[in-house]
Amino acid sequence: MKVRAIMAALCATGLMAGISAAQAAESVEVLHWWTSGGESKAVGVLKDDMTKQGYTWKDFAVAGGAGAAAMTALKTQVISGNAPTAAQIKGPLIKDWADQGVLVNIDQAAGDWKKNLPPQIDKIMQADGHYVAAPFSVHRVNWLYINKAALDKAGGKVPTTWPEFFAVADKMKAAGIMPIAMGGQPWQDLTLWEDVVLSQGADFYKKALVDLDQKTLTSDKMLQVFDTVRKIQGYFDTGRTGRDWNLATAMVINNKAGMQFMGDWAKGEFANANKKAGSDYLCAPVPGTDKAYTFNVDSFVFFQQKGQKAATPGQLAMAKTIMSPEFQEQFSLNKGSVPVRLGVSMAKFDDCAKKSYADEQAAIQAGGYVPSLAHGMAQSDATAGAISDVVTKFMNSSQDSKSAVQALAKAAKTK
Ligand code: GAL
Numbered sequence: 001m002k003v004r005a006i007m008a009a010l011c012a013t014g015l016m017a018g019i020s021a022a023q024a025a026e027s028v029e030v031l032h033w034w035t036s037g038g039e040s041k042a043v044g045v046l047k048d049d050m051t052k053q054g055y056t057w058k059d060f061a062v063a064g065g066a067g068a069a070a071m072t073a074l075k076t077q078v079i080s081g082n083a084p085t086a087a088q089i090k091g092p093l094i095k096d097w098a099d100q101g102v103l104v105n106i107d108q109a110a111g112d113w114k115k116n117l118p119p120q121i122d123k124i125m126q127a128d129g130h131y132v133a134a135p136f137s138v139h140r141v142n143w144l145y146i147n148k149a150a151l152d153k154a155g156g157k158v159p160t161t162w163p164e165f166f167a168v169a170d171k172m173k174a175a176g177i178m179p180i181a182m183g184g185q186p187w188q189d190l191t192l193w194e195d196v197v198l199s200q201g202a203d204f205y206k207k208a209l210v211d212l213d214q215k216t217l218t219s220d221k222m223l224q225v226f227d228t229v230r231k232i233q234g235y236f237d238t239g240r241t242g243r244d245w246n247l248a249t250a251m252v253i254n255n256k257a258g259m260q261f262m263g264d265w266a267k268g269e270f271a272n273a274n275k276k277a278g279s280d281y282l283c284a285p286v287p288g289t290d291k292a293y294t295f296n297v298d299s300f301v302f303f304q305q306k307g308q309k310a311a312t313p314g315q316l317a318m319a320k321t322i323m324s325p326e327f328q329e330q331f332s333l334n335k336g337s338v339p340v341r342l343g344v345s346m347a348k349f350d351d352c353a354k355k356s357y358a359d360e361q362a363a364i365q366a367g368g369y370v371p372s373l374a375h376g377m378a379q380s381d382a383t384a385g386a387i388s389d390v391v392t393k394f395m396n397s398s399q400d401s402k403s404a405v406q407a408l409a410k411a412a413k414t415k
Contacts, residue, residue, distance in 0.1 A: 026054065026055055026056060026313075026314060027055065027056040027058055027085075027314075028050060028055050028056070028057060028058065028085040028086060028314045028315075028318060029058040029060055029084040029085045029086075030043075030046075030047075030057065030058065030059060030060055030084060030085060030086045030087070030300075030318075031060040031061075031062065031070060031073065031074055031077070031084040031086070031087040031088065032060070032061060032062075032070065032087070032088040032300075033061065033062050033063065033064055033065070033066075033067040033069070033070035033088060034061065034088075035061050035062075035063040035064075036065075036244075036245075036246040036265075036268070036269060037246070037268070037269055037272040037273070038246075038265065038267075038268020038269045038270075038271060038272040038334060038335060038336060039265065039268060039335065040061075041268070041272060041334040042268060042331050042332075042334035042335035043061075044334075045327065045330045045331050045334060046318070046321065046322065046327070046331070047059070049321050049327060050314075050317065050318060050321065053317055053321070055314050055317065055318075060073075060084055065183075065185065065187060065188070065244055065245045065246070066185075066187035066188075066245075066374070066375060066376075067088060067376075068187065070087075070088065074087050074089075078102065078303070083102060083303035083304070083305075084303060085302065085303065085305060085312070085314060085315060085318075086300040086301070086302050086303070086315065086318055087300065087301055087303065088298060088299070088300060089133065089299065089300070089301045090124075090133075090296075090297060090298055090299050090375070090376050090377065091124060091297075091371065091375075091376040091377040091378070092124075092376070092377075092378075092379065092380055093376060093380075093381060094124060094125070094127065094132060094133045094299065094301055095127045096380070096381075097132075097301055098127030098128070098132045098301075099127070102303055102304055103127070103132045103301050103302060103303060103304065104132070104302045104303070104304055104305075104308075104309065104310060104311040104312075104315060105130040105131065105132060105310075105311065106131050106132060106133075106134065106302060106311050106315065106316060106319040107130050107131050108311065108316055109131075109134070109311075109316045109317075109319035109320040109323075110125075110131040110134075110319065110323070113125070113131065113323060116323070116341050116342050116343065117135065117340060117341065117342065118340075118342065118360075118364055118369075120295075120364070120369060120371075121135055121138075121295075121297050121340055124297065124299075124377075125299060131319075132301055132302070133299040133300065133301045134299055134300050134318070134319040134322040134323055135297050135298070135299045135322070135323070135340045136297070136298040136299060136300075136322055136328075136331055136335075136337070136340065137297070137298060137328065137331060137332045137335055137337035137338060137339055137340050138295055138296070138297055138337055138338050138339070138340045138356075138360060139263045139264050139265055139295070139296040139297070139298070139335075139336070139337045139375070140263065140264050140293055140294065140295065140296075140338075140356045140359070140360070141191060141194070141195070141263040141294040141295070141296050141372045141374065141375060142195050142198055142263075142285055142286040142289045142292065142293065142294045143261075143262060143263060143264050143266070143267075143283055143284070143285065143286065143352075144159075144165075144259055144260070144261055144283070144284050144285070144286050144287070145249070145252055145259060145260045145261075145262060145266055145267075145270070145281055145282070145283055146158065146252075146258065146259050146281060146282040146283075146284065147252050147253075147255060147257070147258050147259070147280075147281055148278075148279065148280055148281055148282055149255060149280075150172060150175075150177045150255065150257075150258040150259075151168070151172075151258065151282065153175050153177065154168065154171035154172040154174070154175040154177060154258070155171055155175075156168035156171045156172065158282055158284045159284070159287050160284070160287055160288075160290065161287050161288055162199065162228060162287050162288060164287065165287045166231065168258075168259075169235045169258075169259075172258040172259075173235070177257070177258045178237050178251070178256065178257040178258065179235040179257070179258050179259060180232065180235045180236050180237075180257065180258070180259050180260065180261070181237070181248040181249070181251035181252050181256070181257035181258075181259070181260045182236045182237075182240045182243070182248055182260070182261075183240060183243040183244055183245045183247065183248040184240040184241040184242050184243045185242070185243075185244070185245075186388050186389075186391075186392040187374055187375075187388070188245055188248075188262075189388075189391050189392045189395045189396075190373065190374035190384075190387070190388045190391050190392070191261065191262065191263065191372075191374040191375075192229065192232065192261045193225070193229055193374075193391045193395075194209065194294065194372065194373050194374050195261055195286040195289065195294075196225045196228050196229050196232070196286075197209060197222075197225050198286065198288075198289045198292050198294055198370070199228075199286060199287060199288030199289050200221045200224070200225060200288075201292075202291070202292040202363075202367065202368040202369075202370055203367075204216060204221060205292070205294075205370050206370055208222065209370075209373045209378055209379070209387075210370065210371065210378055210379075212379075212383070212412040212413075214409055214412070217405070217408055217409045217412055218405055218406070218408075218409045222405050222408070223401050223402065223405055226394060226401035226404045226405060227401050229394070229395065230394075230401065233395065237257070245262060245266070246266075246269055248260050248262070249262065249266045249269040249270070250269065250273075252281065253269065253270060253273050253275055253281075261286060263296055263372075263375070264283070264336040264337055264352065264353075264356060265335060265336050265337070266336060267283065267336030267350075267352055267353070268334060268335045268336035269336075270336075271333075271334065271336065271350075272334075276350070277350040277351055277352045278350070278351055283352035283355070285359070290359075291359075291362070291363065291366065291368050292363060292368040292369075292370065293359055293360055293363035293368055293369050293370070294370055294371070294372040295360070295369060295370070295371060295372060295377065296371075296372040296375035296376075296377055297340055297377065298337075300318065300319070300322065302315040302318070302319065323341055325339075325341060325343075325344050328340065328341045328344045329344055329345065329348065332349070332353070333348060333349065336353075337353075337356075338353050338356050338357045338360065339357075373387065374388075380415070382414050382415060383411075383412065383414050383415065385414075386411035386412070386414035387408065387411050387412060389411065390404060390407045390408045390411045391404075391408075393407070394407075
């Protein structure tokens with residue numbers, strides 16, 4: 001259900017008038033989907049910081065990678081007049097919620113944000129000229145994780161092109177190693193597919209997935225995208241249906257598979273398992289995407305409490321904490337991401353994170369910094385959902401690329 005439809009339902013049942021916080025101002029209820037090992041450690045940093053400042057943290061964690069279940073829970077909470085203090089919302093959805101008049105303005109906490117955020121991100125945190133969301137960090141989506149021992153055993157090298165990738169996958173297969181660990185949920189299908197779209201160039205990605213340009217969506221290059229995805233699928237194991245992303249990461253961590261396509265929240269899992277970048281595992285941009293960067297920025301929005309339009313002290317404190325340099329560093333060290341705040345020291349980070357930060361700055365300059373479709377940064381829920389359905393259908397059937405491309409072009413018209 002769209003945010004608009006929810007608000008209509010709210011008005012119809014008269015619940016709007018009754019919205020009241022179930023908790024005192026000093027108690028902060030936080031809805032998020034960070035439940036894997038690395039994710040919980042990262043959100044634990046915020047919990048500790050808020051607790052130290054005297055606030056009581058009420059955790060409202062809804063399991064499910066990429067947050068589909070969390071978004072459903074959030075809508076139910078808002079409809080029943082129990083909006084949480086803060087919720088994990090990102091991308092264009094921030095503005096959708098703000099347009100419903102249920103969020104608070106956090107300008108007071110955001111005095112120095114403009115000069116400390118990349119302009120692309122700064123814009124997303126605002127609605128009608130006011131800050132309504134606080135950004136945590138930047139995840140790069142277009143990563144390939146490789147088990148170093150598996151690569152060495154297979155005698156392969158880190159692939160930078162698709163032919164090189166398939167050569168490595170074949171070598172792993174020949175050495176008795178499952179080449180790719182893959183989960184089985186629509187958002188994971190879409191994550192891999194958008195990686196392959198990006199490998200056709202950042203301009204192609206932008207035209208296809210940001211501008212939704214029909215000519216690009218129906219081009220020969222898009223046909224190749226589906227063909228490449230089909231070929232990659234040939235290297236999955238057969239048990240992926242319903243598998244969570246972190247269980248696929250665990251297969252790479254525990255030497256059960258050679259590689260995984262995943263954003264760098266996967267690095268939080270490696271770190272949580274005490275695995276070291278460079279010696280236990282390698283990170284590489286998805287083949288053909290080294291100059292490009294699909295960004296995924298997590299953020300919290302803050303809901304009006306007890307019918308009050310102004311932010312509570314707890315909400316302002318949380319927003320301020322999230323953007324503080326100390327928190328930005330500690331959170332990303334656990335999460336696998338890089339600080340979204342510019343100028344935070346990268347000294348304590350591993351080589352993968354250092355590369356991510358350097359590549360981010362270069363991509364911003366060169367125009368290769370693009371929003372992730374699979375992670376809610378590029379399109380509305382309705383449009384992204386329609387495209388996701390096409391991709392998942394393709395990846396879970398024997399549909400040919402040509403008819404998938406036609407379905408894609410149609411889905412992109414969904415408003
Ligand atoms: C993404 C989110 C990340 C990570 C991932 C898996 O959408 O931005 O922070 O949690 O889902 O749950």
